[in-house]
Amino acid sequence: MKTAFVLGAMLLASLVLTTRPAHAELKAGDDVPEFKLVGSDGKTYTSEQFKGNQAVVIAWFPKAFTGGCTKECKSMREQGEAIRKFDVAYFTASCDDVKKNMDFAASLDLDYPILSDPDKSFAKALGCLSPRGVSSRWTYYIGKDGKILHIDKSVKTSSHGADIAAKLESLGIAKKN
Template sequence: MKKVYVLGAMLLSSLLLMSGTARAEVKVGDDVPEFKLVGSDGKTYTSEQFKGKQAIVIAWFPKAFTGGCTKECKSMREAGETLKQFEVAYFTASCDDVKKNMDFAASLDLDYPILSDPDKSFAKALGCLSPRGVSSRWTYYIGKDGKILHIDKSVKTASHGADIAAQMEKLGIAKKN
């Protein structure tokens, strides 16, 4: 009987802990939370520098130097010429530290920056921080006005670069002249 009470108490404690860590997610139409993140190129990027000037795409991945994340980043590199036709700043992002993302970007010869969110504040603000403490593989499309246009939660790593281009076309993100 004592085991039943102990198991019940453990279950109740787990449920309470889980409910306290529920994440609030931004939705389409919401303002993007403010961010200030360092990229693998050593530059600092902020939400304010793009507002009113340029759309943004941020493709989150869980962890540098892993199989799916490598495929995703390579796919975006391979679609670079197509992505650069749009008036958009595009990035991948993770909760890895800047040094790790710099090394990862260099190992893949990326032509775009990986943003680092080591304190996980931006991932939390977006709602894409998973219970495992890494970001979910979600991609955010943000308009020039700073509003969330679309959130892709079904990323296909091998075709993600082409999928981003197709989604930007659907969303009507302007192309460069």
């Protein structure tokens, strides 16, 4: 009887742990949490530098050097010209360390930075850290005012670059002159 109770409690705990997000998910209209992350280009990017100046897109992926993440990053590289028509800073991001993301970006010849969140603090603050300890494949569209405009939770890896450009258009993000 005691064994059945313990097993039942363990099963219930595992269900709760695998279905709850690691942190409350943010939604459109919420302020983006402050961040300070190092990119694969060696530069540090902060929420402060964009607020009031430029819209931001951050496309989170689970893990560098995996199939879906490779397709997503390549798609964004291939559609870079369409994305850069807008007044937007855009990035991919993961909880991988900076060195791994530098190597990944170099292997794909990316023309945009991958942000690294190895302590997972920003992913947790956004609510996109999965119970597996990696980020969910979600893309955040952030307005110049620092508010989340849209969160894409249904990313299609092979068309993500074109999808980002289309979403920027539909959100009314200003185009560059």
